[in-house]
Amino acid sequence: MQNPSSRALTSLSVVIPVFNERDNIGPLVQEVVHHLRGKIVFDIICVDDRSEDDTREVLAWLKIEVPELRVLQHAQRSGQSLAIRNGVRQALSPWIATLDGDGQNDPADILRLVDVYQDAEENTKLIAGWRTQRKDTASKRWASRWANRIRQHFLRDKTPDTGCGIKLFERAAFLDLPYFDHMHRYLPALMQRAGWKTVSVPVAHRPRGAGQSKYNNLNRALVGIRDLMGVSWLIRRSHVSAVSEQNGEPKP
Numbered sequence: 001m002q003n004p005s006s007r008a009l010t011s012l013s014v015v016i017p018v019f020n021e022r023d024n025i026g027p028l029v030q031e032v033v034h035h036l037r038g039k040i041v042f043d044i045i046c047v048d049d050r051s052e053d054d055t056r057e058v059l060a061w062l063k064i065e066v067p068e069l070r071v072l073q074h075a076q077r078s079g080q081s082l083a084i085r086n087g088v089r090q091a092l093s094p095w096i097a098t099l100d101g102d103g104q105n106d107p108a109d110i111l112r113l114v115d116v117y118q119d120a121e122e123n124t125k126l127i128a129g130w131r132t133q134r135k136d137t138a139s140k141r142w143a144s145r146w147a148n149r150i151r152q153h154f155l156r157d158k159t160p161d162t163g164c165g166i167k168l169f170e171r172a173a174f175l176d177l178p179y180f181d182h183m184h185r186y187l188p189a190l191m192q193r194a195g196w197k198t199v200s201v202p203v204a205h206r207p208r209g210a211g212q213s214k215y216n217n218l219n220r221a222l223v224g225i226r227d228l229m230g231v232s233w234l235i236r237r238s239h240v241s242a243v244s245e246q247n248g249e250p251k252p
Contacts, residue, residue: 045090126196
């Protein structure tokens with residue numbers, strides 16, 4: 001039974017960054033439609049980051065079959081964080097769900113995150129997926145486990161898995177965050193820095209259906225150290241305070 005004080009979410013924009021996912025994006029979009037159509041008003045925004053295969057052609061054909069689908073294309077390759085941000089900026093709904101374009105996130109979990117949001121505290125602006133059963137290589141799982149431990153040590157964001165692609169967040173709160181490349185990996189810490197609450201929810205994780213990962217452990221680690229130091233600095237230098245407007249005449 002739903003909490004009587006829960007917040008109703010009546011529409012949703014699903015943002016999917018895509019790079020060289022010709023064999024994965026079609027089934028993924030169809031799964032989103034299967035799980036959301038008839039249950040909530042939604043649109044899907046796929047942001048193609050200058051794919052080098054025929055992902056763009058696949059998306060063009062998908063648009064004919066899926067009226068909810070919108071396709072954005074970067075003029076030059078710009079990375080996953082900017083793809084997400086550009087998709088969010090074009091979104092029609094005040095709340096956003098994100099998925100990775102490789103199909104490893106299960107679209108069935110979107111409505112699960114929506115249920116958590118509707119029963120969460122009013123100032124909760126992010127519900128993050130938590131991959132409790134990773135379907136990646138042993139080396140990638142090991143690297144991710146250590147990266148999460150190091151991040152939590154520095155940022156104290158109480159988030160077990162910031163690399164999970166499936167998330168639900170408020171559009172306005174996201175666009176108010178400082179933007180930088182790879183920021184999507186630090187959304188819980190950035191939201192908390194802004195004064196909002198975040199929640200982590202266990203979600204499914206699936207093996208990659210086709211293609212290969214766009215990252216390796218070494219380049220992820222090197223970039224992550226630099227970004228971690230920057231986010232840590234932002235948190236130390238930030239201050240959040242409630243603001244109220246003064247009413248009435250000044251006292252004599």
